[in-house]
Amino acid sequence: MRAIPIPITVTALAAALLLTACDSGGSGTGSGDKNTGGTACRITEVGVQVGPANAAPAAGDTGNVPVTVTNRGARCTLEGFPGATLSAGDVTATVPQDKSGKPEKLTLAKDDTASFTLTYVRGKENDAKSLAVTSLKLSLPGASGSQDFPWSYGPVQGRKNAGDPDASVTALQQAGD
Template identity: 30%
Template sequence: MSWPIRTRTGSRAGRVRPGADPAARARPARVRTAVRARTAARAGVRALGTLAVAAVAASLVPASPAIAAPPPPCLTSDLALSWAPGGTAVSGGTEPGSSRTAVVSLRNAGTATCMLDGFPKVTLAQGATTENLVDQRSVSHSAVDLEPGASARFTLTFRQGQSGEDGVVEPVTAIVTPPNNTASKNMRWRWGPVAEQESADPPRNFVGPVVPS
């Protein structure tokens, strides 16, 4: 008995698999690329939004004003010292035992603005005999800026003495050292005898701080 022989139409080599289509293979890659592009675009938009918010916030913060540096201390060589009106002292002295005041003017004779802050040092001298005035700490003060030609002042307070008595100095010179300086200038003393400060007594001979004129 013979069986019928079946024949196949076509060959294995001639059949095309669905995955073999290049266009079909490229489609998933294009989808992934598009997704990445959309993700990157969203990230870029978010970054731009963050920068815009930061820029707006920065514009709302007020800028700090620039702080100008204070002028340098006035040098003794740039200051012109003189007796000024306003004190109670009398030329030659009067009324021994009374408390007297004398005012000193300090004029900026330099070419630039400078600053005076604090107490000058003042020594009343009669040859080798001297009387140092103490700082009048009870008087408040602040720095004084002096433009060229401008003046400040300070006040000396002293107890008037009796000429020829013990414990009295008859000054010839007032030696003045401006604040923040080591150099001094001499002024001719014109206010008569001064009772020396006794260590056991309250201060009676003192110098006030520099203040505006």
């Protein structure tokens, strides 16, 4: 009865091929990223929560502002550093990237989250080297558009001057489970 093993072998081989073509959407590494189409997450299609912060209480102290991004649309990717700009009236300052961490390519399904942290040194009130920040503008890597958020954590110290903030943003990281 040699006819029986051949259909079973073909069925097993077909099932194995189908299973290797599937993507669990898990860690965002390996061949699963190829199935995302390379669509960058857009700030208009995500929810953004700024804070609650570990605000710097006094001039010279360091504060941390966590930011959580929740995908509200179709599967998308994030890779790199978010854009962050501090504003005080007509004066703006771009927050530099914290290069101590390496960005990873993240794939976010609907309701998946990623996060990053903006770290800053609080400046002195009415000091020429401090930027009296009133808003934070955020953007996501690989996509156009930005969103403004109120800043209530005090002035930010400048390194050389108010336009060179003593602050940094980390790379995006997978958040949650």
